[in-house]
Amino acid sequence: MVSPSFSTKLVFFACFVLFTFSHKLVTGESDKVELNLYYESLCPGCQSFIVDELVKVFDSDLDTITDVKLVPFGYAKVSNNLTVICQHGEEECKLNALEACVINTLPNPKSQYKFIRCVENNTDNWESSCLKGYGNEKAINDCYNSDLSKKLILGYAKQTSSLKPKHEFVPWVTINSKPLYTKLDDLVGQVCKAYKGKTPLPIDCSSAALSERKMSNVEFSYVDEIISH
Known part of the structure; x- marks a missing residue:
C-alpha cells in the first residue's frame, strides 16, 4: 500500500513537471539555438551570406535545432519624421519592406527564408x-502596399539599434544573442557548438561532416564600404 506522504510527493512531482513543461510552452523557451541575422537588401555581403551560407541551415537537419530570425534593416536610418533612408537607395527600402512583409505573413521560417x-x-x-x-x-502585397510594411520596418529599426554590442557591419549574426563577428564562414560549426539541447546532434554536426565542409569567403559591408574576409 502506498503511503499518503509518498502519494502526496508523487502528485507534487507530477504537478511540478507539468508546470515546468507548460511554462516553457507559454514563455516560448526552447533548447534550439537562436540565430538572428541583421542585414539589408542589395548589400552584396548580405546577399551572398543569405544565398550561399544560411542555406546550409535550411537545406540540412540543422533547422531542427535552430530558430532563425531575419531582421531586414541594416544601415538604414530613420529621420525625425519617421522617413526611412536606406544605404542602397529607395530600391533597398522597397525590398526591405517586402521582406518584412514576407516574414510577417508566411508562418513557416523555412518558407520565409526560401x-x-x-x-x-x-x-x-x-x-x-x-x-x-x-x-x-x-496578403504579402496587401502588407507591402499598406502602412503595415513601414510599421514592421520601424520595429526592425528599433531591434537593430538596440543591439548590444552594436553591429559593426552587415551581415551581422548573433547566436544566442552573442555576435559571431568574423566567424560567419563557419556558420554550421558555430551552430553545432552552441547547441546544448538533450536530443542528439544532427548529422551535419558530426566531425566527419564538418571536416568535409568548404569554408567560403564572406564579405562584410560597413557604412558605404565593403570589406572581404
Missing part, C-alpha cells in the same frame, strides 16, 4: 520569379 533567398538571388526580377509559388501572395 522566399527571401529567391529575392536576394534575383533582385532585378523577383516579382516574376519569387512572388508566386509560396502562397499568401495577396
Whole structure:
C-alpha cells in the first residue's frame, strides 16, 4: 500500500513537471539555438551570406535545432519624421519592406527564408520569379502596399539599434544573442557548438561532416564600404 506522504510527493512531482513543461510552452523557451541575422537588401555581403551560407541551415537537419530570425534593416536610418533612408537607395527600402512583409505573413521560417533567398538571388526580377509559388501572395502585397510594411520596418529599426554590442557591419549574426563577428564562414560549426539541447546532434554536426565542409569567403559591408574576409 502506498503511503499518503509518498502519494502526496508523487502528485507534487507530477504537478511540478507539468508546470515546468507548460511554462516553457507559454514563455516560448526552447533548447534550439537562436540565430538572428541583421542585414539589408542589395548589400552584396548580405546577399551572398543569405544565398550561399544560411542555406546550409535550411537545406540540412540543422533547422531542427535552430530558430532563425531575419531582421531586414541594416544601415538604414530613420529621420525625425519617421522617413526611412536606406544605404542602397529607395530600391533597398522597397525590398526591405517586402521582406518584412514576407516574414510577417508566411508562418513557416523555412518558407520565409526560401522566399527571401529567391529575392536576394534575383533582385532585378523577383516579382516574376519569387512572388508566386509560396502562397499568401495577396496578403504579402496587401502588407507591402499598406502602412503595415513601414510599421514592421520601424520595429526592425528599433531591434537593430538596440543591439548590444552594436553591429559593426552587415551581415551581422548573433547566436544566442552573442555576435559571431568574423566567424560567419563557419556558420554550421558555430551552430553545432552552441547547441546544448538533450536530443542528439544532427548529422551535419558530426566531425566527419564538418571536416568535409568548404569554408567560403564572406564579405562584410560597413557604412558605404565593403570589406572581404
